[in-house]
Amino acid sequence: IYNCMEGDFIYVCMYALREWVAIESDSSNVLKRPDLHRMMETTAQKLRLMGGTVELVDIGEQELPNGQTLALPKVVTATFGTDPNKHTVCVYGHVDVQPAKLEDGWATDPYNLTDINGNLYGRGASDNKAPVLAWIHAVEAYQALSMELPVNVKFVIEGMEETGSNGLDAMILAQRDTFFSDVDYIIISDCGWLSRRPALTYGTRGNCYFFAEVEGPKQDLHSGVYGGTVIEPMTDLIGILGDPSGKILIPGIREAVAPLSDEEWKMYQDIQFDMDSYKNKIGVTQLMYSNKVDLLAHMWRYPTVSVHGIEGAFSDSGSKTVIPAKVTAKFSIRQVPNMDPAMVKKQVTDYLHSVFAKRKSPNKLKVTMVIGAKPWLADTQHPLYEAGKAAVKRVFDMDPDLIREGGTIPIARTFQDVTGKSIIMMPIGGFDDGLHSQNEKMSRYNYIEGTKLFIAYLNEVSQIKKTSV
Numbered sequence: 001i002y003n004c005m006e007g008d009f010i011y012v013c014m015y016a017l018r019e020w021v022a023i024e025s026d027s028s029n030v031l032k033r034p035d036l037h038r039m040m041e042t043t044a045q046k047l048r049l050m051g052g053t054v055e056l057v058d059i060g061e062q063e064l065p066n067g068q069t070l071a072l073p074k075v076v077t078a079t080f081g082t083d084p085n086k087h088t089v090c091v092y093g094h095v096d097v098q099p100a101k102l103e104d105g106w107a108t109d110p111y112n113l114t115d116i117n118g119n120l121y122g123r124g125a126s127d128n129k130a131p132v133l134a135w136i137h138a139v140e141a142y143q144a145l146s147m148e149l150p151v152n153v154k155f156v157i158e159g160m161e162e163t164g165s166n167g168l169d170a171m172i173l174a175q176r177d178t179f180f181s182d183v184d185y186i187i188i189s190d191c192g193w194l195s196r197r198p199a200l201t202y203g204t205r206g207n208c209y210f211f212a213e214v215e216g217p218k219q220d221l222h223s224g225v226y227g228g229t230v231i232e233p234m235t236d237l238i239g240i241l242g243d244p245s246g247k248i249l250i251p252g253i254r255e256a257v258a259p260l261s262d263e264e265w266k267m268y269q270d271i272q273f274d275m276d277s278y279k280n281k282i283g284v285t286q287l288m289y290s291n292k293v294d295l296l297a298h299m300w301r302y303p304t305v306s307v308h309g310i311e312g313a314f315s316d317s318g319s320k321t322v323i324p325a326k327v328t329a330k331f332s333i334r335q336v337p338n339m340d341p342a343m344v345k346k347q348v349t350d351y352l353h354s355v356f357a358k359r360k361s362p363n364k365l366k367v368t369m370v371i372g373a374k375p376w377l378a379d380t381q382h383p384l385y386e387a388g389k390a391a392v393k394r395v396f397d398m399d400p401d402l403i404r405e406g407g408t409i410p411i412a413r414t415f416q417d418v419t420g421k422s423i424i425m426m427p428i429g430g431f432d433d434g435l436h437s438q439n440e441k442m443s444r445y446n447y448i449e450g451t452k453l454f455i456a457y458l459n460e461v462s463q464i465k466k467t468s469v
């Protein structure tokens with residue numbers, strides 16, 4: 001079956017990725033919502049043409065910060081096979097992307113898939129369009145050879161992952177006893193390898209994303225005319241966010257974190273990870289931690305805070321002498337076991353208000369949590385992982401790394417909690433794919449070998465004894 005992944009079939013894969021990357025399906029930009037709807041329709045059409053039973057599920061509307069509402073992109077569900085004697089796997093993925101503009105520093109147009117030396121550059125190429133397509137191609141490969149699928153395959157493909165999977169929890173809950181009732185296992189390929197070695201992922205961090213808005217004068221002011229007379233919102237904002245160490249000072253957060261066990265420490269110790277090539281890859285000379293175990297632990301299983309941007313701040317080129325009247329900081333705290341997003345929301349809000357109160361500023365502070373996604377952890381002893389190791393061995397002739405992911409797949413925990421089914425994360429993205437960054441790419445190698453991995457994995461899963469959940 002792998003031989004069919006040559007010639008025309010590879011052309012079909014490349015063509016599909018090019019077509020998908022060309023759609024600017026940025027879920028964070030409301031102006032791009034028509035493109036996002038088109039992306040969901042394109043995905044549904046691809047699965048329909050393959051003979052799947054496809055639905056575009058309406059998941060309602062999203063409320064915007066200004067109070068207006070906007071239709072959420074529909075969720076695509078598809079079913080290939082309903083044989084009760086076979087296992088049923090459900091592949092989850094997303095086809096929305098992070099924002100990207102050529103002027104951000106991309107070497108090529110982010111929405112025109114460009115092949116340079118075997119790397120396919122384009123926004124969403126690795127996160128998550130090529131992996132979703134690779135699963136689709138795996139089904140297509142069986143079909144192309146008129147081979148029966150070894151398991152029933154379902155798809156759930158959404159368009160809001162990058163902004164927290166709005167509406168998807170409710171859809172999963174609503175369809176728990178219908179679409180999900182016969183699903184045995186859930187597979188997610190929305191993450192990457194740690195090195196050149198293939199990997200299986202057994203944990204993701206969650207994320208709590210906050211807006212902290214400081215509002216002062218009724219409009220922007222001339223800094224020469226008003227500077228020195230008003231208490232500036234930006235100064236307040238930097239004052240409440242600023243801690244030069246980059247560590248989380250908020251009481252209660254670090255205390256909630258599950259301690260690192262000896263077994264985990266040993267696992268991290270055994271992972272091959274080169275600190276120098278990591279530094280080279282991101283272009284820095286120094287990291288927060290100088291030994292491998294500390295670095296991996298802080299990447300995967302300790303909370304971290306990142307400040308992403310300040311809306312309302314002057315950020316264009318040039319030198320405008322303005323005092324912005326209202327500024328909104330956007331920051332997030334990655335979640336790990338045993339943190340609870342509802343608790344974190346209270347801890348962060350209380351902390352910022354108490355620090356702000358000490359400033360005795362006349363400006364107004366408003367703190368909102370816009371995403372509250374929980375972390376996820378799997379049992380690596382589950383037969384799904386044994387099947388994964390066998391498939392990696394088959395295709396790559398090596399054993400996979402067992403790794404965690406510092407990023408978040410907001411819906412993973414809901415899948416596990418609501419359906420009660422086991423999940424495996426099987427990445428095919430490269431360690432240097434530049435997710436969310438300039439020049440995101442997917443290598444041809446990972447795309448095509450990744451498709452082969454999925455073909456092999458369907459076969460391995462079919463051999464799991466029917467009793468394992």
Ligand SMILES: C[C@H](N)C(=O)N[C@@H](Cc1c[nH]cn1)C(=O)O
Nearest residue numbers: 127161162163164190207407408
């Ligand atoms: C891991 C996945 N490819 C990803 O990048 N997910 C996003 C999801 C998210 C979390 N908060 C907001 N979006 C991420 O981890 O940033």
